C-alpha cells in the first residue's frame with residue numbers, strides 16, 4: 001500500500017504543485033509576519049520603550065488573525081486539490097479495494113501525500129520567508145540607515161512547520177474521505193461514471209452548511225446589535241463570520257449549482273460555450289470548489305474595503321474640523337494598505353486555487369477532450385471551452401464574494417464602532433468594477449495554460465490509454 | 467501542394483501509400499506500421515484483423531488523421547490529409563468522418579441526445595430540416611428514442627455503443643472508422659452493433675473500416691485485411707465466420723506465429739498448407 005502511495009505520488013507529483021505552492025505561501029507569510037513583529041518589538045525596545053509586552057500581544061493577535069484567514073483559505077484550496085486528484089484516481093482505488101485493500105489503508109496512504117505536500121511546501125516557504133526578510137532588512141538599512149538586524153527565534157521555523165504539516169495532512173485526509181468509501185465494484189465497471197459524493201453524504205453536507213450559516217448569521221446579527229452599545233460586538237460577530245463562511249463553503253454545491261445552471265444557459269450557441277456550460281453543470285462539486293476559491297479571495301478584500309470606507313465615512317461625519325479629518329483619514333488609509341498587504345497572501349492562495357482547479361479538471365478530462373477532438377473540436381475551440389469555464393466560474397465567485405464581503409464588512413464595522421452611530425454599507429462603484437475586472441482578467445490568465453494543454457491533447461494517445 | 471491519389475479503377479473512399487509509423491526513441495524504435503498500402507472502395511465494409519500489437523489501431527488512427535504517420539500518405543477520397551494543418555483536418559473529421567471506439571465514446575457531461583448531436587453542436591449550426599429528419603430516422607432505427615435524455619452512465623454498454631454509432635451517422639460522413647466497436651459487448655449486443663454498421667454501408671452507402679478480433683464480427687465485411695507486425699499479410703473478400711477463421715489461422719501459422727493464431731477463435735490445427743496464398747483484393751490496383 002505504502003509502495004503504491006509513494007509511486008502514485010512520484011508519478012503524479014505535478015498535480016500537487018498547487019498544494020505545495022499554497023503551503024509555501026502560508027509558510028512564507030507566517031515567517032514574514034513573525035519576523036516583522038519581532039523586529040518591530042526589538043526596535044521599540046531600543047528606542048527606550050519600557051514594557052513591550054502589551055504591544056507584542058496586540059500585534060501577535062492581529063497577526064494570528066490574518067494568519068488564521070490564510071490558513072483557512074489554504075485548507076479549503078488544498079483539500080479541494082486533494083479531493084480532485086483522488087477523484088481522478090477513483091478507478092485505481094476501486095481496483096485496489098477489489099484486490100483487498102481496506103479503506104483504512106487507503107486513508108493511511110492519503111496521509112503520506114499530505115505529509116509530503118506539507119513538508120515540501122513548508123521547507124520552500126520557510127526558506128523563501130527568511131530570504132525575503134533578510135533582503136528586506138538589508139534594503140531598509142541601505143536606503144534609510146535603519147540599523148535593523150535579522151531577529152532569529154525558533155518560532156520562525158516551528159510555527160510555520162507545524163501549521164503547514166497540520167493543514168496539509170488534515171486537508172489530505174478530508175479530500176480522501178470521499179474515495180476511501182469507493183466500493184470495490186466500481187473497479188469492475190467499465191465506465192467510471194461521475195466523481196460525485198454519494199447523495200446522502202452530499203445532503204448531510206448541505207444540511208450542515210445551512211445550519212452553520214443560519215447559526216453564524218444569528219451571531220452576526222447579535223454582533224451588530226451588541227455593537228450599538230459596546231465596541232466588543234466584534235467578539236460576537238467574529239465567530240459568526242467564521243461559522244457562516246464555513247457553512248457557505250460546505251453547502252456551496254447546493255447553491256452554486258442553480259446559479260451555474262442559470263448563467264451557463266445564457267451562454268451563446270457556440271459549440272465551445274455549450275460544452276463549457278455542460279462541463280460546469282455536470283460536475284457541481286468540482287465547480288463549487290472553484291467558485292469558492294474565487295469567492296473567498298473577493299470576500300476578504302471586499303470586507304476590509306467596506307469596513308474601511310464605512311469607518312472613513314463615519315469619521316468624516318464625526319469630525320467637522322478639516323485638519324484632524326485629514327490626519328485620521330491618512331491613518332485609516334495606511335491601515336487599509338497594511339490590511340491589503342496582509343490579505344494579499346490569502347488572495348494569492350485563492351488565485352492559485354482557481355488555477356489549479358482548472359488545470360486539474362483539464363488533466364482529468366484528457367479522454368473526453370480526445371473524443372471531442374476526434375469528432376471535430378478544433379484546438380481553438382478547446383482553448384475557448386476552458387476560457388469560458390474559467391470566466392464563468394470566476395464571475396460567479398466574484399459577484400457572490402462582493403455580496404458576502406459587503407455583508408461581513410457592514411457587520412464588522414457596526415459591531416466595532418456602531419456605538420458612534422449605526423451606518424449602512426458603503427461601496428464605491430469603482431471598487432466593484434475593479435474587483436469584477438480583476439476577477440475576469442485573472443480568470444483569463446489562469447485559463448491560458450490549461451487551455452493550451454486541452455488544445456494539445458493528442459487524440460490517438462489519450463484514446464489509447466483507455 | 468498535395469498530390470492526387472494514385473489512379474485505380476473504382477471510386478475510393480480512403481487511400482494509403484507506403485505508411486510507416488515508428489514509436490519510441492530512435493535507439494529502440496517500435497515499428498507499428500512498416501509500409502502499408504491500402505485502397506478502400508467507397509461504400510464497402512472493410513474489416514482489419516490481426517494479433518494484438520500488430521498495428522491495427524495505429525493504422526486506423528493514421529487513416530483517420532488522428533495520428534500522423536512517420537512517412538507515407540493518406541487520402542480521403544481525393545483530398546490528401548497527410549500534412550494538412552490541424553484546423554482544416556479537424557473540420558474534415560467533423561464533416562466527413564465518423565468514429566466508434568471500443569469504449570469511452572461518449573461525453574459523460576452530455577445527454578445521449580446531445581452526444582448524438584455533438585457534431586452539429588461543435589459546428590454551432592442548427593441542423594437543417596433535412597438533417598433533423600435524418601437524425602430522427604437514425605435515432606428510431608437505432609431504437610434510442612426512449613433513451614435520449616439519459617446520461618451515458620445511465621445506459622448499458624450496448625446502448626452506449628448505439629449512441630456512438632448514431633453520432634457517427636448523423637452527419638452522413640463518407641467514412642466511419644470503428645476500433646473494436648463490439649469488443650466490450652456481449653455477443654447479442656455486439657451482433658446488433660455490427661449489423662448497424664453493415665446497414666450504414668448497405669442502406670446509406672457509407673464506407674466502414676472496422677477493427678475486430680472476432681471472425682464472426684468480420685463476417686459482416688466485404689473484405690478482410692490481415693495485419694501482422696505492422697504489415698498487411700493477407701487481403702481477401704469476406705465470407706462466413708468459419709471461412710475467415712480458417713483463413714486467418716492458416717495465414718498466421720504460415721507466418722510462424724502459431725501461438726497467436728488463437729486470436730482468430732480457432733486453435734491452430736496444423737493444416738498450414740490448405741489455403742491459397744494469392745488474394746483477390748476487393749479493389750483492383
Ligand SMILES: Nc1ncnc2c1ncn2[C@@H]1O[C@H](COP(=O)(O)OP(=O)(O)OP(=O)(O)O)[C@@H](O)[C@H]1O
Pocket residue numbers: 461464489490496497498516517518519520521522523524525
Ligand atoms: N504511443 C506508443 N508508444 C510506443 N509504442 C506504441 C504506442 N502506440 C502503439 N505502440 C506500439 O505499436 C504497436 C502497434 O500497436 P496498436 O495499438 O496499433 O496494435 P493493435 O493491433 O491495435 O493491438 P490490439 O489488438 O491489442 O489493440 C504495438 O507494438 C504497440 O506497443
Ligand SMILES: [Mg+2]
Pocket residue numbers: 522523524645
Ligand atoms: Mg488496438
